[in-house]
Amino acid sequence: MGISNENTAAHHLHTLLKSVRDSGEQTLRGAWCKVLDADMDSSEFARRHSEVVMLLQMTIRQLNSLPERSRLRCERYVADWWTVVVQPIHNWGDHTRTPQSLFPQDKLDHLESAADLISGNLIGSGAAPRSADLDEMAMRCNEWIDLLTAMSDAEIDGPVRDALISQVRHLLWLIENATMFGGARVAEEASTVIGSLTQASATLANVQPNHASRWKKMLLGLIAACVVFNQAAPVLQGSITAGEELVKEITAVANDFGSDE
Known part of the structure; x- marks a missing residue:
């Protein structure tokens, strides 16, 4: 396994979700708008949040690169990560449910661990580029x-x-x-x-x-x-x-x- 870097889809998904959780906003709506730097009712917000979903899709797909035991362990949390990204149950404008309460720390920790595993297996490929110069x-x-x-x-x-x-x-x-x-x-x-x-x-x-x-x-x-x-x-x-x-x-x-x- 190669040395892990933090340039994978899973790492950036983790960073975004952690930023939403720690935003200090009282609603999910306010937190996502702050992190994505776009108004909820704008096409730019839709574009940016769609990319967050794409990061999740890439993460799920890249779990298949892991050894079977690691893959099976990580896949147990895929539904939790999807719920955190989409929040299909709770109103994003609900002031009684803060982002911190909706984003369990252990679920984010598992996502970061999966990111490290993906990077270690795929570093130097498009899934984990070595460079940051674009x-x-x-x-x-x-x-x-x-x-x-x-x-x-x-x-x-x-x-x-x-x-x-x-x-x-x-x-x-x-x-x-x-x-x-x-x-x-x-x-x-x-x-x-x-x-x-x-x-x-x-x-x-x-x-x-x-x-x-x-x-x-x-x-x-x-x-x-x-x-x-x-x-x-x-x-x-x-x-x-x-x-x-x-x-x-x-x-x-x-x-x-x-x-x-």
């Missing part, structure tokens, strides 16, 4: 937005382009809010974006030569940025070569499917 990835995201915005409907289907831009912008938003939601959430979303861009590369048609060249170069650049962020080590030329071959293989498979239609 400047390179942010730069790559801005480059992608510039390129996608510049591409015409003749080069890439409009809805596909708009969906990709939306995904990249969400990744940028997560990078900007990495202090709140953590590096693991960024790494997971970055992997999703890379997958979407790779799939889209097989659908491009009539692409201007300069756009085609930039697409390939920038896709490899984003892959490299993710490798560097996850492992906190310089990316090797072999990683770039492997990434280039992967793009070629996925594109070839997608083209084969298209030719059968």
Whole structure:
């Protein structure tokens, strides 16, 4: 098992829940608004609390990486963590039930222990990145937005382009809010974006030569940025070569499917 770090979804979920518990607010509504820095009735609050739920989802999924005894022990508390995050029984505006009374300390302790176990098993992967420096990835995201915005409907289907831009912008938003939601959430979303861009590369048609060249170069650049962020080590030329071959293989498979239609 590797050395644990505190850059996992479970660690950031624990930090957020502990902050709600210790907020000093008298209602759950007030505590969540304070911690997420958004008004309850705003779309920004919905967006941010949805990310808290996503951290819980990632935590539950990553429990499967643990040895069986540890996994079974941690899974006993999944329903408790979900209840703490969502509070389906009690009114969030109830002044008679403070966040401290609704967030049992032992349940949070079990969540933090699970976080340490996940990190120890997955450190150096997207689930537990070694680095906290996201400047390179942010730069790559801005480059992608510039390129996608510049591409015409003749080069890439409009809805596909708009969906990709939306995904990249969400990744940028997560990078900007990495202090709140953590590096693991960024790494997971970055992997999703890379997958979407790779799939889209097989659908491009009539692409201007300069756009085609930039697409390939920038896709490899984003892959490299993710490798560097996850492992906190310089990316090797072999990683770039492997990434280039992967793009070629996925594109070839997608083209084969298209030719059968």
